[in-house]
Amino acid sequence: MTVMDDLQALGSDPTHSEHGVDRSLTVKVIGAAGDHDGPLLRRLLLPMHPADIAELLQNAPKETARTIFNLIGEDLDAEVYAELEDELREFALEFIPATKLAQKLEDLDTDDAAAIVAELDDEDRAEVLAAASNDVRVAVEGALSFDEETAGRLMQREFVAAPLHWNVGQTIDFMRKTGEDLPDLFFDIYVVDPTMAPIGAIPVSKLMRARRTILLKDLMEAPEIIVDPETDQEVVAHAFQKYHLISAPVVDRAGRLTGMITVDDIVRVIQEENEEDLLALAGVRDASTADSVWSSVKSRLPWLCVNLVTALVASFLISTFQHSIEKIVALAVMMPMVASMGGNAGTQTLAxxxxxxxxxxxxxxxxxxxxxxxxxxxIVNGAVFAMLLSTVAIVWFKSVLLAVTIALAILLNLSIAGFAGILIPLALKHAGQDPAVSSGVLVTFVTDLVGFVAFLGLATLIIL
Amino acid sequence: MTVMDDLQALGSDPTHSEHGVDRSLTVKVIGAAGDHDGPLLRRLLLPMHPADIAELLQNAPKETARTIFNLIGEDLDAEVYAELEDELREFALEFIPATKLAQKLEDLDTDDAAAIVAELDDEDRAEVLAAASNDVRVAVEGALSFDEETAGRLMQREFVAAPLHWNVGQTIDFMRKTGEDLPDLFFDIYVVDPTMAPIGAIPVSKLMRARRTILLKDLMEAPEIIVDPETDQEVVAHAFQKYHLISAPVVDRAGRLTGMITVDDIVRVIQEENEEDLLALAGVRDASTADSVWSSVKSRLPWLCVNLVTALVASFLISTFQHSIEKIVALAVMMPMVASMGGNAGTQTLAxxxxxxxxxxxxxxxxxxxxxxxxxxxIVNGAVFAMLLSTVAIVWFKSVLLAVTIALAILLNLSIAGFAGILIPLALKHAGQDPAVSSGVLVTFVTDLVGFVAFLGLATLIIL
Incomplete structure (x- = not known):
């Protein structure tokens, strides 16, 4: 691959230009990687924002990424690894020795450190955790003890808590003194009672403005939510959205403050959950721009197979009306309309x-x-299209009976489409399933069946 | 409607119970509204979080909401109005006199105040703005001068800026002194040069921990992004996601700091943009649980009409092969499979x-x-299903020629589905259109046409 080919592989979306990776810099990085020029790569990459470095690596040819991880992987900020997508991160982690990786974990919030460790196989994981400090090991093992997609995985162990009896001045002085051990960034401090239960929260901007002698208990408000670490991340995200939260306290079984969740992780959760729904509705398991043909096939073949089965059932049912179709070939011409309109109406309701x-x-x-x-x-949409399609039948095929048939079939199918489009996801949800997954194929299955059977069946009854 | 009916109309999702509106409270509120008991409604509602009041109003029967707005609408916190969905907000605003509404706007951030004023018709808008303070009027008119869905609409005019030469102590003292005039909540302070250009940002948690003598310029970092108010909100949201931002400065044409955007608004934007995409892909214009049958029909009929036209075109093309279908009725039986598999594969790529x-x-x-x-x-998926479907054709219809026909048709249609599924949204995007809107119907149009025409055309060539 030449440098020019490499450049072709890189993005240059103009709407991107306001923030993000400068194109000429990317060119230089690819060139430097091609020359295996470690010092130049360091000079170019290390001053960049970790998110930009991750974006550049994500979009660069795999060969460039490999060279960069190989030459300067150990010097990249821990945040860069936290920003990479799963697949590239797994690839990147192979280039870092366990002890170095353990050091990097020290710089990360618990949730990011846990996400990286979760990526390792058992052997590497044990090695890295053995090399990590006690604090990090306990925090990461704690996070990994919770299921994926729960609050426990989003939580960071770093937070600021102050006892109820302190005043503003004491709290600020404490924070100035503690310095290093506080989280890098925080937005609320939590006020705890003697059992360490979070009974209040104070936004930092409010604390800083208050007079030093004011007591925390006069400044605090009860936290909008107190999160159990086993809560599904979607529930937490919903509360953040509703109450416009920036952070929320997490407690253990005994009600003691053990961590906090911050809005930047929630933003990611909201985006991911939405993307999952969109893809699932279309029958795609997961997707990334980095996917190969092979991984794309793997994530789409299963639902297409299910679709094949439903299509075969539909075909079988059509075949039972072969006799009618042979007599009136107009039925074959019009039957896809009934099914297609029903499928679209059902998909609308489903969305x-x-x-x-x-x-x-x-x-x-x-x-x-x-x-x-x-x-x-x-029913309303069905009535509208019953009129339109029966007019078509009369004009095109000069058959009132065909018009009556198609009118009844479309009215029936669109009504059932509305019913199935809402009942199927509700039933899946009720059964503890994700309503976005598999409901699409079920709804179009219903509308296909009803479409074909109602139209051909009614035609057989009415016309023949 | 009895009280029991009203109760039926209210939600009781168990996953909701961790936060949100308590059901027994809701019962009391509906009862109090039924009795037109203003004082009781005040006692019940006013201590609640504005988001919870809004949720209760949103889910309550319209009659209950009407009574509440009528009796205690003026006493509800301005935030309650900011939280309501558009339709209910419009309804609610009719109960508040212009002068009272103008007062309420004083309590809101610019973006929320502008969103409320945007809801009013021209006459009411003029009246409310005339009654508002100078500051609010200028800020709201400023916000409304920007297009919907731009950064200018998300921006609040309230922010904290400090000159470059100040130190930490001066900044904190200034904030303590200014008190009331500062925004309610803020997360970063912006450091400005003498032209008011934002050249740095300091998280409040970092400022508070720093020694009083440290200069701001030694503490600040360059802002990750500086937002032009005319930027599309999606672009801003993407930058917030990428850099994990909590707030970002907005500048005017001259580069002077004029406002800030906070992450809570971005969370709403991300959610809305995702919901829009999901609905648009399914051919729904917009949707709310509060919609009536009539508004649902209005938001769905247009795309169903487009679908009718494409279905008619497909039927017309099928009709040109009537002769073939009459001879081999198996074609009518199998043709929906080719179209349906193509439609599903195209939708997957599209998503x-x-x-x-x-x-x-x-x-x-x-x-x-x-x-x-x-x-x-x-091509890979097409090859898989070409094998499967040709086997079906041989077993079911005992016809090698039909098997060859369906294999070729499905391979062709799934390849074109992949091509159309990606090219159509890219072309729409390139033409400045929203790729989620209308691409669904176009993609299935292509796969229907190719499915029917390829299958029937190949059958006519190969078998007849």
């Missing part, structure tokens, strides 16, 4: 339902009303 | 493309590689 479930707006309490609305919408 | 475009991972630089990957994925 509305999945959005509302994700936003926690669709609850057992209002679901009856929403189901009624969706069926109502299906 | 992957829309996600990558939204995440700014799909750029002109790497699009050639991604297009190649998608076509490659289509």
């Amino acid at each position: 509305v339902a999945v959005r509302a479930l994700a936003a926690r707006e669709l609850t057992p309490g209002n679901s009856a009303r929403i189901i009624a609305r969706e069926v109502g919408t299906g | 992957v493309a829309v996600r990558a475009l939204a995440a700014r991972e799909l750029t002109p630089g790497n699009s050639a590689r991604i297009i190649a990957r998608e076509v490659g994925t289509g």
